[in-house]
Amino acid sequence: MDELLTNLLQYTIDGTLRGMLYAVIALAFIIIYRAGRILNFAQGEVVIFGGYIIWTFFSWKIFPFWIALAFSFALAVFLGLLIERIIFRPLIGQPIWAIVMVTIGLMILLQGITLVIWGGSERPFPVVFPRAPVKLGKLTFTGVIFWGGMISIFIIFVLSWLFEKTRWGLKLTAVAEDHQVAQSMGISVRKSIAIAWVFGCVLSSFSAIVFLNGQTLTVGASMIGLQALPVVLLAGLESIWGAPLAGIMVGVGESLAAAYLDPHTGGAMSEAFPYIIMLVSLLIRPQGLFGWKIIERI
Amino acid sequence: MALLPCGIHFESYRKDMAYLHTRLQWVFLIAFLALLFGLPFLVSVRFISIINIMTMICIAVVGLQITIGYAGQTNLGQSAFMGMGAFVTGSLAINFQLPFWVTIPAGGVSAAIFGSIFGIPALRIKGFYLAITTIAAQIMFPLFIIHMPDRVFGGSLGLKMEPARLWGIVFNTDRSLYYLIMTTGVIMIFFSFNLVRSRVGRAFIAVRDNDLAAEIMGINVFYYKALGFFIGALYAGVAGGLWAYYIRYIGADQFTLYYSVWFVGMVIVGGLGSILGAILGTIFIRSIQEIISYLGPFLVKFLPHVAGEEVWFAGMNILLGGVIILFLILDPRGLYHRWVLLKTSYRIWPFPYV
Numbered sequence: 001m002d003e004l005l006t007n008l009l010q011y012t013i014d015g016t017l018r019g020m021l022y023a024v025i026a027l028a029f030i031i032i033y034r035a036g037r038i039l040n041f042a043q044g045e046v047v048i049f050g051g052y053i054i055w056t057f058f059s060w061k062i063f064p065f066w067i068a069l070a071f072s073f074a075l076a077v078f079l080g081l082l083i084e085r086i087i088f089r090p091l092i093g094q095p096i097w098a099i100v101m102v103t104i105g106l107m108i109l110l111q112g113i114t115l116v117i118w119g120g121s122e123r124p125f126p127v128v129f130p131r132a133p134v135k136l137g138k139l140t141f142t143g144v145i146f147w148g149g150m151i152s153i154f155i156i157f158v159l160s161w162l163f164e165k166t167r168w169g170l171k172l173t174a175v176a177e178d179h180q181v182a183q184s185m186g187i188s189v190r191k192s193i194a195i196a197w198v199f200g201c202v203l204s205s206f207s208a209i210v211f212l213n214g215q216t217l218t219v220g221a222s223m224i225g226l227q228a229l230p231v232v233l234l235a236g237l238e239s240i241w242g243a244p245l246a247g248i249m250v251g252v253g254e255s256l257a258a259a260y261l262d263p264h265t266g267g268a269m270s271e272a273f274p275y276i277i278m279l280v281s282l283l284i285r286p287q288g289l290f291g292w293k294i295i296e297r298i
Numbered sequence: 299m300a301l302l303p304c305g306i307h308f309e310s311y312r313k314d315m316a317y318l319h320t321r322l323q324w325v326f327l328i329a330f331l332a333l334l335f336g337l338p339f340l341v342s343v344r345f346i347s348i349i350n351i352m353t354m355i356c357i358a359v360v361g362l363q364i365t366i367g368y369a370g371q372t373n374l375g376q377s378a379f380m381g382m383g384a385f386v387t388g389s390l391a392i393n394f395q396l397p398f399w400v401t402i403p404a405g406g407v408s409a410a411i412f413g414s415i416f417g418i419p420a421l422r423i424k425g426f427y428l429a430i431t432t433i434a435a436q437i438m439f440p441l442f443i444i445h446m447p448d449r450v451f452g453g454s455l456g457l458k459m460e461p462a463r464l465w466g467i468v469f470n471t472d473r474s475l476y477y478l479i480m481t482t483g484v485i486m487i488f489f490s491f492n493l494v495r496s497r498v499g500r501a502f503i504a505v506r507d508n509d510l511a512a513e514i515m516g517i518n519v520f521y522y523k524a525l526g527f528f529i530g531a532l533y534a535g536v537a538g539g540l541w542a543y544y545i546r547y548i549g550a551d552q553f554t555l556y557y558s559v560w561f562v563g564m565v566i567v568g569g570l571g572s573i574l575g576a577i578l579g580t581i582f583i584r585s586i587q588e589i590i591s592y593l594g595p596f597l598v599k600f601l602p603h604v605a606g607e608e609v610w611f612a613g614m615n616i617l618l619g620g621v622i623i624l625f626l627i628l629d630p631r632g633l634y635h636r637w638v639l640l641k642t643s644y645r646i647w648p649f650p651y652v
Contacts, residue, residue: 112616283419
């Protein structure tokens with residue numbers, strides 16, 4: 001009995017940690033939506049692109065640690081501005097499906113560009129966070145998840161303050177509700193989408209560090225973007241605080257499914273589980289757990 | 299709608315809705331069909347195999363056009379629906395030795411049922427969310443196939459098929475399969491052209507343009523959204539069944555999200571809301587794909603980092619991503635719109651403006 005309980009606790013903690021990882025990636029996703037009304041299917045690819053940029057600066061070995069990191073983030077800002085200027089500025093005012101499709105195009109395009117620039121071979125990702133495990137009382141966390149989790153909780157605090165309390169953030173929120181109305185109230189949709197992408201790319205680079213710290217970097221790692229999608233939808237596209245909560249729910253669910261259901265289904269359940277939670281929750285609450293309820297009029 | 303040829307006018311709604319207005323158009327259509335069926339005698343086998351693949355994909359893309367372009371429901375799972383058709387067709391042919399004219403329709407119907415299951419959420423969720431639930435179909439599909447008992451769908455090994463047979467004819471070469479695929483393709487496309495101008499097609503368009511308004515006008519929105527998925531997936535399933543008999547080895551990795559995105563790309567390039575657009579988009583993108591596979595060995599020399607297979611993959615990705623983005627930014631109405639402009643400017647020649 002005691003062993004069962006200990007196992008259960010262990011699975012729950014493992015799931016929580018994995019959920020934090022999903023949440024970090026979902027956060028970048030939600031910010032891009034929250035400031036520009038863009039559902040970014042290319043999230044995984046942007047993360048990997050940011051990861052490759054970081055790898056490049058570290059592998060040159062001519063810059064000290066902090067400078068290399070700063071350069072990587074500067075380049076991420078530039079990437080965000082570039083994406084906005086080339087792809088999204090001409091599409092302001094286009095219907096939703098056009099914006100969904102263009103991010104799918106961006107996803108495929110970034111995969112190709114990453115392959116052409118860096119090739120398909122595996123790269124060792126630099127160790128940015130200390131790897132030593134952190135102990136809090138009886139619980140043990142891996143270093144990267146602990147530091148990554150701490151920083152992302154800080155980021156969540158800052159962002160939710162920005163978006164909900166400041167005038168500037170409310171302007172971005174207005175754009176997420178409706179481009180046309182925001183524009184007619186004198187809010188620059190263009191600027192807001194640029195901000196969305198800069199935030200999104202910087203957060204993606206950060207999540208690349210959390211995700212890949214000290215591991216191998218390949219093009220295929222961009223699958224994490226699709227794995228984080230159920231978390232985003234479960235949280236609701238608009239909710240900054242929803243990301244960690246939904247992330248933990250999905251992570252714990254996945255880990256428990258892997259432990260208790262997989263032996264009976266041959267390993268299928270844990271992979272399908274996040275999507276099943278997502279489908280069921282969307283049928284009950286179409287806007288996700290913490291998303292906005294939109295009232296439609298003709 | 300393009301301008302009509304000079305002197306054509308209609309006295310009944312029936313004539314107005316016709317696709318072919320003049321005798322010359324009938325002549326061209328019949329000549330075109332005759333050309334299609336004579337093609338295996340005129341061109342090389344390699345070209346025929348390109349056309350075979352193009353036609354199968356075209357069927358799936360026309361189905362996707364009905365779901366996205368007419369019923370207005372975002373669908374990123376078309377390739378999974380196609381896979382469902384392929385696996386059910388294969389499984390019926392192997393386990394029960396049924397002939398292809400039973401297995402392919404059965405594959406189509408089972409794909410359609412699979413598709414409408416994922417279409418049901420469309421009643422409550424829209425746009426972004428719907429796109430992601432269809433991705434869920436795409437991700438759950440290989441898990442479902444691999445974890446079913448091995449004798450049903452072949453597990454992780456996939457299914458190996460016997461060639462299709464009919465009255466002593468064995469469909470095992472590109473030339474003989476061409477007739478099977480092209481006949482099915484022509485029937486499916488004929489059906490789709492007529493579907494979209496029927497009551498169902500008009501209901502689809504009403505739901506697409508504004509589903510709330512459509513509901514107020516008395517259209518059963520739930521039924522038509524599910525039907526949009528059903529018909530789109532039916533097309534995918536038939537394409538998948540043909541695919542099973544063409545490739546004769548089917549595995550879950552042939553039906554990934556990547557191909558679904560290609561299909562959506564073809565619909566966008568062709569132009570949303572037009573069957574002809576779906577056909578044009580398929581031909582356009584498949585041709586460029588063939589050219590890139592042909593040029594692959596030359597590209598390797600210019601791209602030092604990339605080796606072997608990857609150059610093809612990278613080239614395809616940049617092409618597909620670039621084409622989707624460029625068409626959405628520069629010409630969201632797609633190739634179909636270009637075709638209409640071309641036809642109109644031909645008809646009003648020598649006047650310069652369309």
